[in-house]
Amino acid sequence: MKRYSAFAIAREAARYHTGWERAWRSPEPKSHYDVIIIGAGGHGLATAYYLGKNYGITNVAVIEKGWLGGGNTGRNTTIIRSNYLQDPSAAIYEKARSLYETMSQDLNYNVMFSPRGVIMLAQTEHEIRGYQRTAHANALQGVKTEWIGPERVKQLVPIIELSGPRYPVLGGLWQSRGGTARHDAVAWGYARACSDMGMDIIQQCEVTGIDKSGGNVTGIQTTKGAIKCNKLGMVVAGNSGHLADMAGFRLPLESVALQALVSEPIKPCMDVVVMANTVHGYMSQSDKGEMVIGGGTDGFNNYTQRGSFHHLEETVRALIETFPMISRLKMLRHWGGIVDVTGDRSPIIGTTPVGNCYINCGWGTGGFKAIPGSGWAMAEVIATGEPQGLAAEFGLNRFQEGRFIDESVAAGVAH
């Protein structure tokens, strides 16, 4: 693999850009791999990457039914933060956030990580208490966050309206090292690095069945034929229930639509990410100048990657009260992704009832921020066969044992 650098740009400029090579190979599947990962979203690709990087396991295929990064990884609003309440969450999300800081250098691929800071607004008395509690928890966990008052919020976000009639801004939880990154660059960067290690990324190849023998996985059936493997990782977000069904086990989650939209580009007006969880809306400004907006999930099971229009209306209505200046903005595009939501709003990483079959799912509305940490943890589980390390608490059995990692009340609904 030729490295990207300022020198490479100069060299290619001098020869009419004829020397760039493809970022990753697109091979036909081999008949057998040590490890197969289903799903070339951020989490699947990061899992493959850390299998190679941390454990030297490179006879790996990543199987993707569409194009890589075309699932939720390419559909999210790219908010990165680690200000969760529970210790296991703080550990994995903070690991992820810290890996984002060095990801561009590590992958030799510019993922445009922008640690611009994230504010979660408190707009009710209950939220003030909740976020102050989170700030204290974060201090104990070694995650730098701070509770800030309304004046500081206004300083950080001049376009905000503090005295909304229904939900005035009473303060916020501020994580200065949170931010955003370019979502598909994260997938592309990992894909390029995996391909460079000799792994096969196989796109346009849908997994249609899981082969088992004596309770253990032996391979998969795909639209490009059968492929054997020693170990299998399922990392398919909204399709996890469907894949688990193929393997013969059930999951404690449901798939629902989550939507986002972007406005026409405008001049820079907001250089932090703002989340307003009470009114279900959040917003940031992309490098192109678009306002990137997201809201809450639809309430019903859905696999269509389309959501309900009234949810967008509710989100925009709420944000207009908080940011009156956006009321005249035209919206350019809107889209949806299918997110897999668990009972305690925390992910599942670990072993399954089927031998040599591992799962990573349940990231729901907020897994972009977790990609490197999740891949790191999942690689450890697959390489060792044991649910340990950062993944230890996130096992599938926690629902039966009543060991929830309850982030649903504390950290707000989305992202």
Next chain:
Amino acid sequence: MLILTCPNCGIAADETELHADGQAHITRHGAGASDDDLEEYLFMRNNPKGVHFERWRHVYGCGKWFHAARCTMTLEVFGTYPAQTLEPPKDLVAKIKKKRPDWEGFVK
């Protein structure tokens, strides 16, 4: 926009008038249940790609609960029926089977 006809009051209500409440026909295990049964009741869900039986409440209408059969791949509504039942009506199941020959049928 999703429109469901409430079998209680007969109104064709759009989703802003309704509240979705997930999978229907779940066995509600109580005190003394095994860990497996409680896990099944509280957390495990069918989450199918395709035919889904689910609970809805006509919150901004008559306020009553009902059930709906819907396709999660197309958002097609096959029908709605009263909540006072342990499984979907036979004629509705037959109608769905006709439209979706590959469907495995109602599983609890």
